[in-house]
Amino acid sequence: MRSLVLCLLLAGALATPASRKPTFRRGLNKIVGGTDVTPGELPYQLSFQDNSWGTEFHFCGASIYNENWAICAGHCVQGEDFDNPSYLQVVAGENNIHIDEGNEQKVTLSKIIQHEGYNGFTISNDISLLKLSQPLTFNDFVSAIDIPAQGHAASGECIVSGWGAVSEGGSSPSVLQKVSVPIVSDDECRDAYGQNDIEDSMICAGVPEGGKDSCQGDSGGPLACSDTGSTYLAGIVSWGYGCARPGYPGVYAEVAYHVDWIKANAV
Structure with missing residues (x-):
C-alpha cells in the first residue's frame, strides 16, 4: 500500500508543466529560486x-x-x-x-x-x-519552532525551506534551500485557483511573477513567518499547480487554524 501511494504521488509530481492538476509536493524532486541554508540557520x-x-x-x-x-x-x-x-x-x-x-x-x-x-x-x-x-x-x-495563536492571520514575507526541486521536474541540490515569499490573501488565492479550492484551513504564499516557491520533496516542511516579532510556523507545504508558476502561489496548511x-x- 505504501509503495502504491508513493508511486501515485510521484506520478502526479512529475506531471507535464502544462498540467493544471493540483499536485502534492511530496516526492523525489527543492525550493525554487532559493539559496543555500547555513548549518544551524533553520x-x-x-x-x-x-x-x-x-x-x-x-x-x-x-x-x-x-x-x-x-x-x-x-x-x-x-x-x-x-x-x-x-x-x-x-x-x-x-x-x-x-x-x-x-x-x-x-x-x-x-x-x-x-x-x-x-x-x-x-x-x-x-x-x-x-x-x-x-x-x-x-x-x-x-x-x-513556535506556533501562532489560534486564528492568527499571518502577513508579510515568510521563509519556506526544504530539500525538494529547484525547478518543476528539476534536479535536487544536496544542501537545504530557503526562499522568501509573501503571504497572499485568501481572496487572491481563490481568484487564482477557484473559489471552492482554497479552504479556510489553507494559507497561500508566493510572488505574482512566479519563480519562487516550494516544490516536490518539500511537502510537510515549514513556512515560517515573523510578523509577530518572533519566528513561528505559519504553514505546512501542501500543494499547488506545478511549482513557481506565474499567477499560482504555493498552498499551505494553515497552522493557526489547527493550533x-x-x-x-x-x-
Whole structure:
C-alpha cells in the first residue's frame, strides 16, 4: 500500500508543466529560486525519511514542535502504518543531505497522528503529527519552532525551506534551500485557483511573477513567518499547480487554524 501511494504521488509530481492538476509536493524532486541554508540557520527543519529499503530516502520535510513531536503534512503519511511506523525516521540538524556533518540526530517514529478531517481529494486539513521514539537534544543546530495563536492571520514575507526541486521536474541540490515569499490573501488565492479550492484551513504564499516557491520533496516542511516579532510556523507545504508558476502561489496548511488540534494531540 505504501509503495502504491508513493508511486501515485510521484506520478502526479512529475506531471507535464502544462498540467493544471493540483499536485502534492511530496516526492523525489527543492525550493525554487532559493539559496543555500547555513548549518544551524533553520534549526527547526527536519528531513522525513523512509529507511525500510535499507537506504535513507527523503520524501518530505517536517518541523520540530518540541523534543518529542514534529509537525508534518497529512498527505506525507497517507497510507503509512500509524501505530508502528518504525521504518520511518526524522533527521534533525541536517544541512547537506548527502553528507554526515556531525550535527545530525536521527530518530525513528513511534506513532503518527493524522488529522481526522484530512481529505486527500480536496486536500483539506493537510496536517499530521509525528511522535518520536526518543526525545531530541536541543542545541545550536536543533530546536523547536513556535506556533501562532489560534486564528492568527499571518502577513508579510515568510521563509519556506526544504530539500525538494529547484525547478518543476528539476534536479535536487544536496544542501537545504530557503526562499522568501509573501503571504497572499485568501481572496487572491481563490481568484487564482477557484473559489471552492482554497479552504479556510489553507494559507497561500508566493510572488505574482512566479519563480519562487516550494516544490516536490518539500511537502510537510515549514513556512515560517515573523510578523509577530518572533519566528513561528505559519504553514505546512501542501500543494499547488506545478511549482513557481506565474499567477499560482504555493498552498499551505494553515497552522493557526489547527493550533487547538495540535495542542490536544501532541501530548
